[in-house]
Amino acid sequence: MTTTHDPRFVGTWRKxxxxxxxxxxxxxxxxxxxxxxxxxxxxxxxxxxWDSGTWQQSQAGELALSVANDAVERYGFELDATRLTVTDAQGCVIRYEREN
Structure with a gap:
């Protein structure tokens, strides 16, 4: 498994x-x-x-975040220069736009 911190994520995003x-x-x-x-x-x-913790792109199209109970959960995602779209295990799609 490859662990990366894709620089395209870095910055602030607004839901x-x-x-x-x-x-x-x-x-x-x-x-x-x-x-x-x-x-x-x-x-x-x-x-x-998603209060605070660690993040990594564990494989293509998969974002791993440590969540409020300290578990690491994996989410599907799509990312471009201005939009981050995350899909949780229940199929909820959460969209963010880049602030900076």
Whole structure:
């Protein structure tokens, strides 16, 4: 298994999905080049499943994130210069747009 920190992830992303299933995911995500990430809820103190932890691209099209309970979960993703689309195990599609 190849572990990488794809530089295209690095930066801040703002959630644009409004579907009910996406509510548990942060309003903003920041990926750092060192393999750490931080999620920010819409309202301070509100629960978010992706709070902070580690990230890596474990294989093509698969993003591994350590989540709120410290487990590492794997998600499908698509990424281009301005949009990150993540799909969870239940089929919920969460879309983010690049802020910087």
């Amino acid at each position: 644009v999905s409004r579907e009910a299933c996406a509510a548990r995911y942060p309003a903003a995500l920041r990926f750092d080049a060192n393999g750490l990430y931080a999620g920010q809820a819409e309202t301070a103190g509100q629960f978010t499943w």
